[in-house]
Amino acid sequence: MELRGKKVIVTGGVRGLGRSMVESLISKGAVVTVFDIDGQGLAELSASCPGVGCVECDISSYERVVEATARYHTEFKSADVLVNNAGILYSSPLVRISPSGIEKHDLGMWNKTLMTNLSSVFFMTACIVEKMIYTRTKGVIVNISSVSASREMWGNPFCCQGRRECADRHLAKALSAMGICVVAVAPGYGNRVHKRG
Ligand SMILES: NC(=O)c1ccc[n+]([C@@H]2O[C@H](COP(=O)([O-])OP(=O)(O)OC[C@H]3O[C@@H](n4cnc5c(N)ncnc54)[C@H](O)[C@@H]3O)[C@@H](O)[C@H]2O)c1
Incomplete structure (x- = not known):
């Protein structure tokens, strides 16, 4: 896909990984906007990559997403590409057995992981x-999943990435008729990108 001039949102x-994608997309001429919960990080990103649009938004809240995307659309009309990348890593088994008893998976973290990752x-x-549909944009949705979604169970338990892959298949089916393409990328481990000094 030719990215020059394409309007891309990266959550x-x-x-x-999101930051690496942003830098790569900019180098290819895309018009990038980042949706992120980290206001201070966005300010730093805006200072180091002046062309990037920054939207502070907790994407686990539907109301905030509705409000933030409405602002985006006022400025850009429609996005060409959405990269659903933001996620949190919380890995814990259903039960942890210790000499002091059985500790259950934390319900608050279960809900937070579900809302943020799925x-x-x-x-x-x-x-x-x-x-995209209103503007007849033949867009692309890229969902960043994980090897945790694999049936081989070598990933993090209860990280919700498997559900994300299931959603990918439904989205791909539902949106192909509108000319919108849905793809999933499942990184392995060791992809943490360290800040360059
Ligand atoms: N790093 C890896 O090795 C690896 C491996 C497999 C899959 N993944 C997946 O790739 C994606 C990115 O992983 P990463 O390691 O780069 O993560 P990271 O923790 O380094 O960065 C996550 C980004 O998402 C933002 N974010 C978190 N919660 C948010 C929310 N509620 N609203 C808006 N923004 C929010 C954070 O502020 C941060 O900028 C995740 O979905 C993760 O599951 C990563």
Whole structure:
């Protein structure tokens, strides 16, 4: 895909894999906007990459996503590409057995992981795709998954990435009729990107 001039949204683009994608997309001439919860990180990103659009948004909240994407659309009309990258890593088994008893998986963290790693994909995609359809944009949705989604069970338990892959298949089926392409990328481990000094 020719990226020059294409309007690309990257969620979680302040650091890690998202930041690398942002830098690579900019070098290819894309018009990049980052949606991230980290306001301070966005300020730093904006200072070091002056062309990047920065939107502070907690993508695990539907109301915030509706409001932030509406602002984006006022400025850009429609995105060409959405990269659903933001995620949190919380890895814990269902039960942990220790001499002092059995500790259950934390319910608050279960809900937070589910909202951040799975529901956010639904929120962002629904809001961005709606405008793609209105503007007849043949866009692309890229979902960053994980090897944790593998059936081989070598990933982090209860990280919700498997559900994200399941959502990918449904999204791909639902959106292909509108000319919108959905792809999933499943990185392995050791992809942490360290800040260059
Ligand atoms: N790093 C790896 O080795 C690896 C391996 C497999 C899959 N992944 C997946 O790749 C994606 C990125 O991973 P990473 O290691 O670069 O993560 P990271 O923790 O380095 O960066 C995550 C980014 O998402 C943002 N973010 C977190 N919660 C948010 C929210 N509620 N709203 C908006 N932004 C939010 C953070 O501020 C941060 O900028 C994740 O979905 C992760 O599951 C990473």
